[in-house]
Amino acid sequence: MTHILSLLVENKFGVLSRVAGLFSGRGFNIESISIAPTLDPSVSQMTIITSGDDRVIEQITKQLNKTIDVIKVSDFSDQDYILREVALIKVSARGADREEALRITNIFRAKIIDSSPTTYTIEVTGDEKKIEAIVNLLRPLGIKELVRSGPIAILREEKNK
Amino acid sequence: MKLTGAEIFVESLKKEGVQHIFGYPGGVVLPIFDALYNQKDIKVILPRHEQGAVHMADGYARSTGKVGVALATSGPGATNTVTGLATAFMDSIPIVVFTGQVPTPMIGVDAFQEADIVGITRPCTKYNYLVKNVNDLAYIIKEAFYIASKGRPGPVLIDLPRDVIASKTDFYYPPTVSLRSYNPNYIGNRWQIKKAAEAIKKAKHPVIYAGGGCILSNASEELKELAELTDIPVTLTLMGLGAFPGEHNLFLGMLGMHGTYTANMAIHNSDMIIAIGARFDDRVTGRVKDFAPNAKIIHIDIDPTSIRKSVHVDIPIVGDVKLVLIDLIKELKALTETNEVIDEARKQWKKLITQWKKEHPLTYEYSKDVIKPQFVVEKIYELTKGEAIISTEVGQNQMWAAQFYKFNKPRHWLSSGGLGTMGYGFPAALGAKVANPDKLVITIAGDGSIQMNIQELATAVVEQLDVKVAILNNCCLGMVRQWQELFYGERYSSSLLCEIPDFVKVAEAYGAVGLRAVKPSEVEPVIKEALKIKRPVFMDFKVDMFEKVYPMVPAGAAINEMILPEKKEKKEKLKAIK
Numbered sequence: 001m002t003h004i005l006s007l008l009v010e011n012k013f014g015v016l017s018r019v020a021g022l023f024s025g026r027g028f029n030i031e032s033i034s035i036a037p038t039l040d041p042s043v044s045q046m047t048i049i050t051s052g053d054d055r056v057i058e059q060i061t062k063q064l065n066k067t068i069d070v071i072k073v074s075d076f077s078d079q080d081y082i083l084r085e086v087a088l089i090k091v092s093a094r095g096a097d098r099e100e101a102l103r104i105t106n107i108f109r110a111k112i113i114d115s116s117p118t119t120y121t122i123e124v125t126g127d128e129k130k131i132e133a134i135v136n137l138l139r140p141l142g143i144k145e146l147v148r149s150g151p152i153a154i155l156r157e158e159k160n161k
Numbered sequence: 162m163k164l165t166g167a168e169i170f171v172e173s174l175k176k177e178g179v180q181h182i183f184g185y186p187g188g189v190v191l192p193i194f195d196a197l198y199n200q201k202d203i204k205v206i207l208p209r210h211e212q213g214a215v216h217m218a219d220g221y222a223r224s225t226g227k228v229g230v231a232l233a234t235s236g237p238g239a240t241n242t243v244t245g246l247a248t249a250f251m252d253s254i255p256i257v258v259f260t261g262q263v264p265t266p267m268i269g270v271d272a273f274q275e276a277d278i279v280g281i282t283r284p285c286t287k288y289n290y291l292v293k294n295v296n297d298l299a300y301i302i303k304e305a306f307y308i309a310s311k312g313r314p315g316p317v318l319i320d321l322p323r324d325v326i327a328s329k330t331d332f333y334y335p336p337t338v339s340l341r342s343y344n345p346n347y348i349g350n351r352w353q354i355k356k357a358a359e360a361i362k363k364a365k366h367p368v369i370y371a372g373g374g375c376i377l378s379n380a381s382e383e384l385k386e387l388a389e390l391t392d393i394p395v396t397l398t399l400m401g402l403g404a405f406p407g408e409h410n411l412f413l414g415m416l417g418m419h420g421t422y423t424a425n426m427a428i429h430n431s432d433m434i435i436a437i438g439a440r441f442d443d444r445v446t447g448r449v450k451d452f453a454p455n456a457k458i459i460h461i462d463i464d465p466t467s468i469r470k471s472v473h474v475d476i477p478i479v480g481d482v483k484l485v486l487i488d489l490i491k492e493l494k495a496l497t498e499t500n501e502v503i504d505e506a507r508k509q510w511k512k513l514i515t516q517w518k519k520e521h522p523l524t525y526e527y528s529k530d531v532i533k534p535q536f537v538v539e540k541i542y543e544l545t546k547g548e549a550i551i552s553t554e555v556g557q558n559q560m561w562a563a564q565f566y567k568f569n570k571p572r573h574w575l576s577s578g579g580l581g582t583m584g585y586g587f588p589a590a591l592g593a594k595v596a597n598p599d600k601l602v603i604t605i606a607g608d609g610s611i612q613m614n615i616q617e618l619a620t621a622v623v624e625q626l627d628v629k630v631a632i633l634n635n636c637c638l639g640m641v642r643q644w645q646e647l648f649y650g651e652r653y654s655s656s657l658l659c660e661i662p663d664f665v666k667v668a669e670a671y672g673a674v675g676l677r678a679v680k681p682s683e684v685e686p687v688i689k690e691a692l693k694i695k696r697p698v699f700m701d702f703k704v705d706m707f708e709k710v711y712p713m714v715p716a717g718a719a720i721n722e723m724i725l726p727e728k729k730e731k732k733e734k735l736k737a738i739k
């Protein structure tokens with residue numbers, strides 16, 4: 001099963017390789033990993049998407065907690081969270097295809113952030129499904145380059161408090 | 162007044178109460194050695210190889226509980242420390258290793274004697290540092306000693322670039338450290354402990370399975386109290402030897418691959434295992450799927466990752482072993498009710514255990530003609546009255562030492578359990594001797610392993626470290642030979658050592674004493690003489706090459722599926738063929 005782990009870590013050099021090394025050294029899976037500073041510049045936030053059975057996830061969480069430099073680990077999987085990913089897609093756009101690309105961009109509430117006589121570069125934000133959907137629709141036009149940020153996630157606040 | 166990085170290094174170690182460093186010099190660390198030269202509080206011991214230095218620091222730490230310290234230069238000096246670090250890491254031993262590094266502006270340019278030791282040792286240290294600014298040095302040293310010794314202990318490495326060593330700053334040594342990302346849990350959960358106490362009361366066939374964690378947390382007294390209070394038999398892991406008295410009638414011996422028949426049978430047939438500071442290593446569990454099929458498991462450990470790593474645990478308790486045992490004993494004392502059914506079941510259980518002990522004790526066949534290695538260990542035990550600090554190498558020698566020397570006190574047994582490092586035993590003994598000059602320190606070695614750090618004989622002689630080494634010389638890599646005999650159709654591929662070298666001459670060449678025993682009758686006189694001589698001694702015991710370590714749980718078998726010693730006739734036949 002896929003799990004979304006959200007970590008607070010010390011913002012020091014070597015932290016990413018400590019965490020990544022923990023996964024590779026024990027044969028745990030990383031599907032994606034992203035890291036950036038938080039409001040407190042001495043702390044970074046890491047989102048890791050991983051998978052495994054309950055025992056593996058228990059070990060991963062314990063090992064992360066044990067890692068010096070990891071301040072806090074939360075597993076979002078059983079909670080109500082919002083997940084977002086950014087994709088930048090450079091797509092061929094000539095003649096009639098320019099119209100088609102624009103149309104798809106609008107349907108997905110994406111943005112064209114760069115254009116040349118033969119291409120558009122589209123920025124889209126959403127969960128994995130949405131990104132896959134737009135990629136599938138754009139594919140017939142000819143995708144020249146696709147860059148994805150990997151997901152980041154945040155917990156939803158309880159509504160009826 | 163401003164101090165250089167090198168001076169801060171020395172002053173910080175003094176603040177930590179360090180009295181000995183095992184250090185090997187080289188280009189970038191010369192300013193540190195120079196700073197050490199000018200002071201009297203810290204004694205520097207020069208090993209003959211950086212691996213030796215780290216094992217010495219490790220032996221120093223295991224025998225005292227204090228943090229051991231080693232120092233090496235950059236590049237090859239640093240890479241030579243890796244096996245020592247990995248050894249300490251696997252056995253959770255608190256040491257701090259300092260390495261030199263090329264100047265910070267040159268890091269990453271493949272400078273002369275540059276090695277990314279922080280990258281190399283990340284997976285085999287508890288934590289490591291590259292110091293980039295001399296202003297951070299004192300704090301990092303404070304933190305390193307804290308991390309090495311607190312929670313589950315382990316090795317920490319500090320990499321010191323040449324320019325950091327040379328730059329100056331004001332010296333301030335922080336009195337305490339606190340880390341928001343490292344707060345081990347010492348006190349066990351009260352409700353879990355209560356639950357454990359109740360479960361123990363209800364168990365019909367309980368066993369205590371205790372490991373190195375009991376030594377690390379200095380919990381031998383509490384372990385003994387728990388066993389005696391509940392009248393539950395105790396088995397120890399290789400790492401735990403000495404945590405419970407080897408001569409106690411509740412002691413079942415070591416368990417696992419070369420554990421006693423009784424210990425393995427007791428674990429396999431138990432209905433409750435109380436695991437204390439042990440981690441269900443694969444050498445202990447055998448085939449995990451069939452490990453103790455009817456047992457409920459209580460697991461006490463400071464490291465939550467050790468719990469449920471390989472076996473299912475019913476009552477996990479995360480905390481310092483000593484503190485948890487104190488609370489558990491309290492809870493047990495409060496439960497005064499007795500239950501006849503359980504009392505009767507326990508009586509039967511103890512009877513069964515006594516029967517196992519009687520039917521299959523640890524044995525070997527004594528011979529008048531050829532020295533049996535087990536006989537040598539027994540004699541060493543007898544003649545040292547079980548009082549010596551014993552270190553071992555790895556292989557058969559290690560297992561026979563574990564089986565036939567009875568340890569009654571903690572911190573008297575130094576052996577590389579997790580990594581199984583040949584070459585560990587002799588330098589570890591030297592480190593222990595530095596820390597315990599008034600104690601008798603003996604290494605039990607194989608003729609293969611001893612050659613992996615034999616150069617440390619020079620250290621022993623120069624530093625006048627009166628350590629005795631008993632080489633169980635079977636002219637082969639005995640444990641490898643044993644596996645080849647049993648599982649590889651007696652094809653002795655690369656396991657025969659051909660009686661090279663002459664260890665008596667080697668000892669003499671280094672200025673130590675060499676003694677040799679060829680016949681069983683010579684064993685006792687040789688040991689007695691070695692004990693009399695106040696210098697390092699190599700004892701070369703020419704032992705039976707064909708002797709094997711039994712019982713043995715073959716790889717992949719369950720721990721009740723032991724191979725037991727062969728009967729005499731079969732052995733004779735085997736020998737006739739050879």
Ligand SMILES: Cc1ncc(C[n+]2csc(CCOP(=O)(O)OP(=O)(O)O)c2C)c(N)n1
Nearest residue numbers: 556557558581583607608609610638639640
């Ligand atoms: C550094 C290292 N290399 C290889 C091994 C694999 N190994 C385990 S036991 C053993 C044989 C040890 O031979 P010896 O020291 O003569 O001891 P004996 O088994 O004969 O008592 C070997 C090669 C090891 N444990 N460590």
